[in-house]
Amino acid sequence: MCKETGALKNVEKQVTFAQVKSHNTPHSAWTIVHDQVLDITEFAKRHPGGDIILLSAGRDATVLFHTYHPRGVPKSLLDKLQVGIIADKPVSYYDWNSSFYSTLCQRVVERLHSINRPLRGNRDIQIKAFFILASFWFSLYKMYTVSEFHEAIGWSIVMGVFAHFVGTCIQHDGNHGAFSKVPLVNTVAGWTMDMIGASAFTWQFQHMLGHHPYTNLLDVHEEELKSQSIDTPLSEKDQESDPDVFSSFPLMRMHPVHEPQWYHRFQHLYAPVLFAFMTLAKVFQQDIQVAWSHRLYHIDAECRYGSMWNVLRFWGMKAVSMVYMIGLPCYFHGIRGGLILFAVGHLACGEVLATMFIVNHVIEGVSFANKDNSKGKEASSKAMTAQGVTPMVETLKTVQNTEKIPLNDWAAVQCQTSVNWSPGSWFWNHFSGGLNHQIEHHLFPSICHTNYVYIQDVVENTCREFGVPYQSEPNLFVAYGKMLGHLKTMGRTKGL
Numbered sequence: 001m002c003k004e005t006g007a008l009k010n011v012e013k014q015v016t017f018a019q020v021k022s023h024n025t026p027h028s029a030w031t032i033v034h035d036q037v038l039d040i041t042e043f044a045k046r047h048p049g050g051d052i053i054l055l056s057a058g059r060d061a062t063v064l065f066h067t068y069h070p071r072g073v074p075k076s077l078l079d080k081l082q083v084g085i086i087a088d089k090p091v092s093y094y095d096w097n098s099s100f101y102s103t104l105c106q107r108v109v110e111r112l113h114s115i116n117r118p119l120r121g122n123r124d125i126q127i128k129a130f131f132i133l134a135s136f137w138f139s140l141y142k143m144y145t146v147s148e149f150h151e152a153i154g155w156s157i158v159m160g161v162f163a164h165f166v167g168t169c170i171q172h173d174g175n176h177g178a179f180s181k182v183p184l185v186n187t188v189a190g191w192t193m194d195m196i197g198a199s200a201f202t203w204q205f206q207h208m209l210g211h212h213p214y215t216n217l218l219d220v221h222e223e224e225l226k227s228q229s230i231d232t233p234l235s236e237k238d239q240e241s242d243p244d245v246f247s248s249f250p251l252m253r254m255h256p257v258h259e260p261q262w263y264h265r266f267q268h269l270y271a272p273v274l275f276a277f278m279t280l281a282k283v284f285q286q287d288i289q290v291a292w293s294h295r296l297y298h299i300d301a302e303c304r305y306g307s308m309w310n311v312l313r314f315w316g317m318k319a320v321s322m323v324y325m326i327g328l329p330c331y332f333h334g335i336r337g338g339l340i341l342f343a344v345g346h347l348a349c350g351e352v353l354a355t356m357f358i359v360n361h362v363i364e365g366v367s368f369a370n371k372d373n374s375k376g377k378e379a380s381s382k383a384m385t386a387q388g389v390t391p392m393v394e395t396l397k398t399v400q401n402t403e404k405i406p407l408n409d410w411a412a413v414q415c416q417t418s419v420n421w422s423p424g425s426w427f428w429n430h431f432s433g434g435l436n437h438q439i440e441h442h443l444f445p446s447i448c449h450t451n452y453v454y455i456q457d458v459v460e461n462t463c464r465e466f467g468v469p470y471q472s473e474p475n476l477f478v479a480y481g482k483m484l485g486h487l488k489t490m491g492r493t494k495g496l
Contacts, residue, residue, distance in 0.1 A: 012085070013083065013084035014084060014085060014087040015030075015086055015087060016086075017032075017089055017090065018235065020032055020058060020059075020086070021058045021059070021235055023039075023057065023058055024059075024300055024302045024303055025057060025058075025302050025306030025307070026041075026044070026051070026054050026304075026306055026307045026310075027041065028041055028057075029044060029054055029056075029057035030057065031056040031057060031061040032059070032061060032086050032089060033062055034096070035086050035089070036078055036085060037084045037086055038078065038082055038083065039082075040081060049177045049183060049446075050177065050187060051183070052175075052177045052183075054304070055208060055209060057303040058302065059209070059239055060089060060090075060092070062092070062096070063094070063213035063214075064208075066101065066410075067213075067443070067444065068445065070105040070108060070447065071119075091373055092240065093214075093240055093413075094408055094409070094413065095408045095409050096410060097409075098409050099403060100405050100411050100412060100462075100466050101409070101443075103462060103466075104411060104443060104458075105444075107462060108444060111455055112451060117454065119447045119448070120177070120178050120180055120181045120446070120448050121178060122448075125169075125173065125179060125450050129169070129170045129189070132165045132169055132170060133192070135162045135165075136163060136165075136196070139155050139156075139158040139159040140155075140159050140324065142155040142158075143159055143329065143341060144328055145332065149333060152329075152333060152337070152341055153341065153344055156344045156345040157344060157345065157348045159345050160344070160346060160348030160349035160350075161352060163279075164348075164349045164353045165433070166195070166196050167353055167433075168356055168432060169430075169433040169449070170189050170192045171192045172449070173189060173449055174188070174191075174192065174200075175189075175190040175200055175203060175207075176446060177446050178445065178446050178449070194313075194314075195317070196325075197279075197283045197321045197322070197325050197346075198282050198283050199291070199314055199317075201305070201310065201314060202282065202287045202290050202296065205290065205301055205304075206244070208445075209239075209299050210242055210244070210296070210297070210298075210299055211242050211243060212442065212445055213240075214240045215242055215414060216242055216245055216255070216366070216368045216369060216383070217241060217242050217369045217370065217413075218241055218242065218245060218246060218368070218369070218370045218371075219237075219238045219240065219241035219298070219371060219372070219373075220257060221372045222237060222238065222241060222298065223258070234295055237298035238373055239298065240371060243296070243298075244357075245361070247297065252274065253267065254362045254486075255368050256384075256386045256490070257368070260490065260492070260494065264490060264492075265492060266491065267488075267490070268484045268488040271484070275351050275355060275358070276347040276350045276351040278350040278354045279353065280347070283346070288318075291305060291315070294306075325345075326338060326339070329342055356432055356433075356435050357435065358483055359476065359479040359480055359483045360419055360438035360479075361438070362483055362486055363473075363479060363482045363483045363485075363486050364386075364482040364483075364485045364486045365385060365419065365471050366416070366418070366419050366471065367417050367469075368384065368385070368386070368417070369382070383407065383408075383417060386490060392407055392412060392468060392469050395468060398467060399466065399467035401465065401467060405466055411443055411468075412468045414439070414443055415463055416468075418439045418442050419471045419473060419479065420437055420439050420456075420472035420473070421472060421476050421478070421479040422436045423436070423437060424457070425453070429449065429450070430450070434449025434450070435449075437453065439459060439472075440452045440456055443459065
């Protein structure tokens with residue numbers, strides 16, 4: 001009876017968003033799922049997916065909750081973790097009331113079960129990871145030991161390409177909790193990001209907390225303040241904004257909301273050059289800035305750096321990786337030669353890595369969205385292309401489905417803001433780490449990329465049934481050309 005009374009009090013207790021934000025460390029972690037406030041501090045120690053759950057500390061985790069549990073979670077577990085209901089949660093851009101995503105989840109899970117494939121990784125990704133890691137270390141060893149410098153340059157390029165494969169095919173799944181059903185294995189796979197010199201924590205903040213839940217969505221109010229050189233306190237920033245489309249501005253204009261500068265007229269020409277510097281900027285600027293400030297743009301980083309162990313892990317891996325990435329090349333080829341080899345490897349890695357990611361969301365035909373909660377109303381816009389067209393308005397007219405899917409349905413927006421290329425291709429799925437099946441990946445980030453080729457038709461057919469856009473390009477080269485076309489358009493048109 002006492003337990004039931006206590007549980008009832010928890011259900012009735014009003015909790016403010018500021019209170020939730022104050023519980024943002026691994027030692028005191030609260031989160032929000034819809035209107036429920038959950039205390040996950042102790043549960044994180046026995047969470048089946050490992051400590052990945054702590055990324056939700058101090059924030060609204062509704063999107064993360066749904067997308068990382070395609071099989072669902074018992075309501076009784078949420079009720080057990082509940083400490084109250086949220087009193088003043090900011091208005092979300094997204095709607096969760098349609099059956100579109102739940103239908104997708106049911107069908108995808110059934111498909112994988114029918115062909116006897118686990119949702120997370122199995123032997124195929126393990127064999128693939130072994131080959132990639134062996135190739136990375138072998139090329140690094142050859143870069144050290146060959147006598148001719150031009151040969152060392154060649155091996156540095158090879159090493160950079162395989163570092164890219166580490167990023168797309170190992171750490172990506174590991175940090176998403178998709179590499180294995182064993183949490184420790186996922187953690188080790190995620191650490192391979194640190195192995196190649198970058199930080200898995202920074203990647204988690206930008207990719208998993210910023211980009212994935214809120215793809216191509218921009219907080220207009222925050223952008224206006226930034227244009228006036230005003231940096232609001234972290235506690236006042238809206239978490240629903242995608243850093244992948246605003247962090248490159250004003251150097252590059254990707255989102256239609258931003259106002260173009262004169263030099264953006266040439267961004268489709270200089271963008272491929274900038275891509276090569278992506279990993280160098282990450283390793284030497286972004287990673288260190290985030291570890292020092294405990295924030296990435298509008299994203300609070302205390303969920304990781306609130307732990308001294310994680311702080312030590314970051315600096316320790318930075319130091320160790322610098323030894324074999326810079327120190328040993330300088331030892332074998334001299335300081336000048338070693339630095340050149342380090343730079344060449346990173347430039348190769350950055351160019352391929354940026355290419356694999358950017359063509360999926362910054363491309364002709366893809367949609368962008370914006371919101372502005374500062375006006376005290378449900379903000380914003382429908383997801384629209386750079387030309388102001390909402391493709392879903394047209395696709396909904398083609399179906400007889402009696403259920404009307406809201407234009408801001410979370411899963412439907414993901415389909416509108418992501419683009420596939422070479423869909424159904426086993427080779428390109430493995431080569432890209434599943435990034436060619438970007439729609440499937442954004443809908444199901446906790447499913448291993450080796451499965452995407454088996455669920456692609458399920459997702460496409462379900463989208464067609466519900467009248468949701470499903471854009472795909474025939475190959476990477478067409479997608480790359482359309483990406484440059486979008487950048488060219490962004491350099492010549494005014495903001496929406």
